[in-house]
Amino acid sequence: MEPAPVIDLGSLRRSCAQCSLRQLCLPVGIGADDVDRIDRLVKRRKPVARNERLFHTGSAMNRLYVAREGAFKTVAGNEDGEEQVMGFHLPGELMGLDALGTGQHRCDAIALETAQVCEVPLEDLQRVAAEVPGLQRQLLRVIGFSMGRDQDHLEMMSRRQAGDRVMLFLHSLSQRFEGLGRDGAEFSLPMTREDIGSYLGLVIETVSRSFTKLQDDGLIAVRGRQVRLLSARRLAEAVHGRTN
Amino acid sequence: MEPAPVIDLGSLRRSCAQCSLRQLCLPVGIGADDVDRIDRLVKRRKPVARNERLFHTGSAMNRLYVAREGAFKTVAGNEDGEEQVMGFHLPGELMGLDALGTGQHRCDAIALETAQVCEVPLEDLQRVAAEVPGLQRQLLRVIGFSMGRDQDHLEMMSRRQAGDRVMLFLHSLSQRFEGLGRDGAEFSLPMTREDIGSYLGLVIETVSRSFTKLQDDGLIAVRGRQVRLLSARRLAEAVHGRTN
């Protein structure tokens, strides 16, 4: 019998073919050989430490980033020191798109916790996308999802009441967790109250007060970063504009 | 001598090759035959009347829209009747990207004035983009610019002071007008105060008061929808975070 070829179990497990997020990145019904081709494009970094940056404002973009495990935030810095959280990025979600227009990043991407990330050189991706049917379409789709989250963000920001913003925020996070196959009703927030405040245009104290208010009203249960959504019905009502 | 072929002067003038926005849509250094090929994809509607809708929330996306002349707004509707202006769209700017993810539009696109628009079937565009070098890249670029404007919007919304939001708004509009070769220091607003308020998360009265305040402070001159930016320096300072 031939000796079995040496297989790197680690890299196999981390391959696109085995990835739990496969459906988020790859077109449906793609052939195994095409998966393999895409897989060879992907560079997988060693774990990203908490507070480590994937890219910086002003730096040239040459790759797209996909969170694979752990969460990130993207932060745009006002020249006078104030920073604004532009988005949070869960596994399967793209980062770096902000530079598609100018070629230069306009925000920093920072790991909120120890994380894993896939990086894809944009040049290569475009070349392959022109050849692999469905990949181009899939790329546009994930870009579209990213824009959809930005629109959600905008809709949060357009709410006048702090409690409404926080509620929409929790609802949105819940949906995204569910999309990852996790529990959408109970989860742990990967970001600080400060991050949430910046993201929602509120100060940290207001975020904190909103959480306790929502808890007093019986909508959620909160202890530190652990959150449980209690009344999906009332939450959805509130999300859809009713201010009762 | 052969009789000259019949030429439709109107459609020639409206062709991509002659379009003043050509550089915004097409890759640089593209060949004349490729321009022609793209040109044949584009459907040009008859003028869009004020308040007419290009597409509706919930409808399936099958094309991308480019404003060619005149301005549009995109509006997301809360189920309870409240509408939120998600963006304004000047000539050369894309509309319809909101549906890239799900395939269904999540806002309405409404003409703010009589307008012209180019429509490109997404299917066809993707097919040609896979073949014409640079077109795919250009598509990503204009999508990137669109996301950049959304980020600008978010940065406006993150300002606490109403005056700052309005100032950023005017600055952003000014930049976009300049990019079109128009006067960035004096222009006419295509949208109502109400639209601006919705866009910025302010009520109409606050928008109005902010305008008069900015005028009293000598930063702008306003009469109705006619706006002149007086101090580019102080405006830029204010934009970059200093709250003086």
Next chain:
DNA sequence: CGTCGTGTTGATCCCACTCAAATACGGTGG
């Protein structure tokens, strides 16, 4: 001239920001 849509201005109220302080939490070293 009257009407409607749009924009401005005034008076008042309320919610989120600000300042301040107490408390809980996580990690580190003894």
Next chain:
DNA sequence: CCACCGTATTTGAGTGGGATCAACACGACG
């Protein structure tokens, strides 16, 4: 295991800026 420290979070009291309610001005158009 516990004491300690820095960070994160919560809670309280007071203030200010934008929302709200209301009235009026302006221009386009029939």
